[in-house]
Amino acid sequence: MSTDGITWIKATKSGDSGDCVELGVTAGQTSVVYLRDSKNKNGAVLTCTSAGVAAFIDGAKNGEFDTLLG
Numbered sequence: 204m205s206t207d208g209i210t211w212i213k214a215t216k217s218g219d220s221g222d223c224v225e226l227g228v229t230a231g232q233t234s235v236v237y238l239r240d241s242k243n244k245n246g247a248v249l250t251c252t253s254a255g256v257a258a259f260i261d262g263a264k265n266g267e268f269d270t271l272l273g
Contacts, residue, residue, distance in 0.1 A: 206248060213241050
């Protein structure tokens with residue numbers, strides 16, 4: 204998948220360590236959100252709906268995934 208035209212962002216908490224995922228959107232297409240590993244910018248890119256990402260962020264804010272952090 205070409206990542207041309209995707210504006211990527213990542214959490215500032217990840218710093219420069221590269222241990223993070225990045226989310227991205229293309230201009231005018233906010234219903235689709237892309238996700239990639241920040242360490243492997245040429246690797247796989249997942250496509251999610253913005254509603255799915257919103258549900259994930261809400262769950263993360265509410266601690267629903269805390270058990271995955273070991």
